[in-house]
Amino acid sequence: MMSGYPPQPWNLAGDAYLSVWTVPRASLPRVPTVVRPVTLRGHAIVVTAWIDYTEPGELSYHELLSTVAVHGGRTPTGTITEIWVDSEVSLAGGRELWGIPKELATLEFSGGKAFTASASAGDDWIATAAFSPRIGPPVGPPAAFAIAQSMSGTPLVTPVRSTGRPMLASASWNVNPNGPLGYLADRRPLFSAHLKDFRLRFGS
Numbered sequence: 001m002m003s004g005y006p007p008q009p010w011n012l013a014g015d016a017y018l019s020v021w022t023v024p025r026a027s028l029p030r031v032p033t034v035v036r037p038v039t040l041r042g043h044a045i046v047v048t049a050w051i052d053y054t055e056p057g058e059l060s061y062h063e064l065l066s067t068v069a070v071h072g073g074r075t076p077t078g079t080i081t082e083i084w085v086d087s088e089v090s091l092a093g094g095r096e097l098w099g100i101p102k103e104l105a106t107l108e109f110s111g112g113k114a115f116t117a118s119a120s121a122g123d124d125w126i127a128t129a130a131f132s133p134r135i136g137p138p139v140g141p142p143a144a145f146a147i148a149q150s151m152s153g154t155p156l157v158t159p160v161r162s163t164g165r166p167m168l169a170s171a172s173w174n175v176n177p178n179g180p181l182g183y184l185a186d187r188r189p190l191f192s193a194h195l196k197d198f199r200l201r202f203g204s
Contacts, residue, residue: 004088004092005092006058008203010057010058010201011057013197014052014198015051016052017051017115017171018195019047019173019191019192020045021045021184022045023046024042024043025039025042025043028044029082031081033150034148036070045068045069046184047078048066049065050063050107050115051064057200059087060087061089062085062086062107063085064083064084064117064119065084066080066181070148076146077146077147077157078147079147079148082103083103086104091103091104097203099156104121106119113133116129116130124176124179126176126179127174127176127181127184128174131169133169134167134168144161146160159203160202161200162200164195164196165196165197166194167193171192173188
């Protein structure tokens with residue numbers, strides 16, 4: 001162990017609740033200058049996720065993140081622009097190993113047939129969401145993708161591999177318009193999904 005967190009790669013497990021959005025390029029948050037967003041008719045692709053990391057993964061904690069799709073060759077690639085966790089170990093490891101700008105927050109998840117979540121930092125709220133399963137065919141996210149972040153002004157590209165049972169879901173988001181995810185306020189995701197019982201290998 002280094003500084004309390006595992007060396008890479010991290011082998012993680014749990015459940016993820018994902019939404020895909022399109023956002024005008026001019027409305028995007030701080031995107032590292034070392035990457036270039038993928039755009040279609042002036043709109044970028046944003047993926048948000050509430051993630052419940054559990055055993056048998058190496059770490060157990062909650063997470064909310066927003067990722068912008070960027071050019072990365074043949075491998076689907078994203079850059080994480082905002083991310084909150086409720087684990088100081090995860091925060092330290094994410095920043096020091098991969099340049100991921102993790103912040104601490106209070107994250108509350110509830111399960112059952114429907115999943116609900118809320119995130120707040122300090123005295124202010126960030127977002128809430130509710131996901132419900134939908135009848136339909138499974139959706140297949142990439143089994144291999146990459147995360148590109150800026151480390152000391154240069155790009156650091158980290159490989160990720162995942163497996164899981166993805167299913168479509170309906171999602172209702174409420175985003176603080178004055179908060180760090182305010183660029184998603186009053187927007188609706190294109191589609192949402194639940195990635196059940198995933199296994200994730202993050203890093204080299």
